Structure formats: C-alpha cells, structure tokens
Amino acid sequence: MAKVPVQFTLNGSERAEFVESGATLLTTLRDRMGDTSPKGGCHQGTCGACTVMVDGELRLSCLTLAETCEGADVRTTAGLANGEVLTPVQRAFEDAFAAQCGFCTPGMIMAATALLERNPKPDRAEVIEAISGNVCRCTGYEPIIRAVLSAARANSTSAA
C-alpha cells in the first residue's frame, strides 16, 4: 500500500515522515521518529500509557491516526524538560517517588501537565478525575496523587 506523508510539530521541531496509511500516532512517534516516551500498554485506549498532547489537548496516541495530526502541534513527555531542568510536575514525581516500574509515568505526567495547564490549583478530587484514564500497576495511585498536588502547590508558590 502506498505510504502517506505526514508533517507536524513534535515538541517544537518540524517533523515529516512517510507512514503506512492507518498508522497510529503512537507507532509513528516510537518507530519512525524515535520518541519512545509514549508507551504502548493496551493498544486499545484503556491504559493511558500512550497519552500525548495534540494541539493542547490530551490524546491517546494508540487510537489517533498519524494522518489526522497533519499540521498539528504534538507534545510528549520527552519534550517537557528544558534540557536538564525538569518541569514542576516531573520534579514532583521524582520527589514523591511516584513511579515504581515507570511504564505508566509518561502518560501520568502528560495527564497531570494538562490538568495544571487548565487548572493550576486542583483539589484531590480533580486530580483523581484527571488521572482516572491512566492505569498504574505498582504504586496504588496515592504517591501519584500526592505528586500532582505537590506540583500544584509548587506552581502557586512560584507564581506568587
């Protein structure tokens, strides 16, 4: 089958690739563009490990066709840190030991980042709601919830 060209911005850089028609954004990012930060957990849109942002909105990259991202602004966990400087969410995950095996972590961090971008001061219930599309097998979620709340506090302190 003929390949199709796709072109979009990935973490601030213009990227172009030829992909199989029907290729998902997840396989395009991982296998074509070398960004392995989104993880393939269930490949059916249930686990959230592949979560990325497309034009500022959370998307499950395993259910998103690469062709639909033409011209879009795609952000992944790999593009969050400024060199060695982590974002408040990433720092909070590190400080709170909010990862064990780490497979869910990129998706959790994208979900948390999107939450804090639209709601800088979420309460516990809002944090739970925001990560409810992301499955974690190790932590029991509590350290993740604490990390997001602590990132929110760090945000409000630095803004003040």
Place this chain on the structure above:
Amino acid sequence: MAKKRGRGVAAVNYPTGMNLGGDPTQALVHSTPTGGIMVTLSSVDLGQGLRQIIAQICAETMGVPTDAVTIDTADTDTGPHCMGTFASRGTHRVGNAVIQAAQEARQVMLEVAAEELEADPVDLETDGVGNIHVKGASNRNISIFDTALAAHFKHGRSISGRGMFLVPRSYPETETGAMKPSTCYAHACTVAEVEVDDETGEVAVLSIKNVFEIGRALNPKMVEQQLVGGSWMGISHALYETTEPYYPKRDHGGRDYNEYLMPGPGDLAETEIAVLERPSGDGPYGAKGPGEMCANPQIPAVANAIFDAVGVRIDTLPITPERILRALKQREAA
C-alpha cells in the same frame, strides 16, 4: 436493606525466598580502569528497584559512593547464575551474594592502594566518597580513580570479586516431616474497615491500616512506596482481580484491560502504613523481603471485616458483590 460497617484484622508471617531445591544466587563485581564499580548479575529488576538497592549494598561494602556503582542485569544466558526475581528473594539473596563479591573486590582494591601508599592494607580505610587513606592520617590518601588506574596499568591486578549465596536444599525429617522450606520471615498486621451494602453486595474499603516488620529498610522511601502500593494490591486481590471469576469454569473472564477489574484512583481506601525495623540476622545489612508479604494481610482482614459487617464468611476470592449476595441469601434460607 442498609449499608453496614465492619472491622477486621489479620496478621501474616511471610518467608523470604524458597529453598525446596536449593536457592542460589551468584554475583560478580569488578572495577573499570577509572574506578567505576560494575556489578554483573542475571537477576532481573522488574520495577521493584533491585538495581538501586544492590548499588547501595555494593557501595556500602566496597566503601565507594552509590553513584560509582553500575548494575548490569545483563542476560540470563551469560550472567552469573540467579534463581530469579520471585518469592521476595531479590534483596536478600542477591544482596548477600553482592556483599561477598564486593568484600573480595574491596580487598584487592585496598592491596593496590597499600602498594601505592607504602602502607599495610589493614591500616587503610575508605571515606565513602571516592578515596582511600591511612587510618588516622587522612593526608596519606589515594583516590579510587588512581587506585584503579594503578591496578590496571602498573600492578596488573583485577579489582574484582566473586559472590555466592546459597540456601541449601532442605530435606524433611523422616519421622516428623519437619523441614526448613524458607528463611527470614517478614511480618505484617492489617486492620481493615469496610462498608457493605447488603442490597447490592458492594464493598467499600473505608480505611486500611498496616504495620509491616521488614528487617532493615535499606531505602526507606522505596520501602514506603512498595508498601503503599502493596496494600492497595491486597485490596485489589480481595475484592477485584481475577481472570476466572467462576473458576474452574473459564466463563466471563476478563479479556482485556477494560474487563480486568482493579481499584482505580477513585476507589482508594484511606491508607496508613507503619514500618517496624528488626534487622534480620542473615539478611544483607539486616534486610528481609517485603515485596509480596505487603500485599497479603489485607485479604483476610477485608474478609474478616465483611464478616463483621454482614455476618457472612466468604472464602473464595475475589469477594464479589455476587458472592456476598449469594451468601446472604443462603443464610436467610437456612
């Protein structure tokens, strides 16, 4: 028809490792030319943090900084033999093997440093931040970096060591059947508070309070994380998870992430953990294996709490609303 509360308690003793056929782990430690310490294992880190703990154990034994240690969990074909990462045995078995290997490597390291410093190896000590000096004379010192260079290029020595930890096979006594199937028990006690809806059979775990006795916590933050996660997994085993809900029939088993039930972030019980440290005599720096033990006491505690709440004893897992309702019906009929 009402929501009824109940409280249950349970305690467990949990072994570290197994030795029904002998339980060995081997480890190799060697230094690079620039003093990096490599630990070669075929033990697997499956996310529980084995590499961090083993790096700490090696660093403590060698007298070097933890970040100077690299753990190569390599390949089970080519690495030193390990029975595997299961039975909560990683820290205990691998840690003990690494201590032995690191002691041998440290001895060579000190012998080389002694040559360089014109001192006796027994008079040397490490400062833990990358240097070796003569006891009581810290100005007579050499870095581990320079010691490794000297070993490689001047003395022709290999700063390396072999480690082996074996729990030998235990045979039952003919008369009594008594044997030692495992070593080094960790302990836990859990109190669960539940609310059971006797109309729907649904159970909400309101709070779960756990005390864990785990030997020495080699990395307290990682221990805490494992225990909090384990406590949640115990609730999951008690009330949610199964691949065969009507075992031995395979009917209605979950086929994917959607149908395999686990408590999500919205279903969390208020969780407390307390850690008691009673260092074990045969563990590396007193450690035991808390990995699986920490996900066990919640199951009988929740079952007991359900009994306390609605008076039915469910002995099949998971304790689903259907099982509770059937038991309530059966009790009414009796």
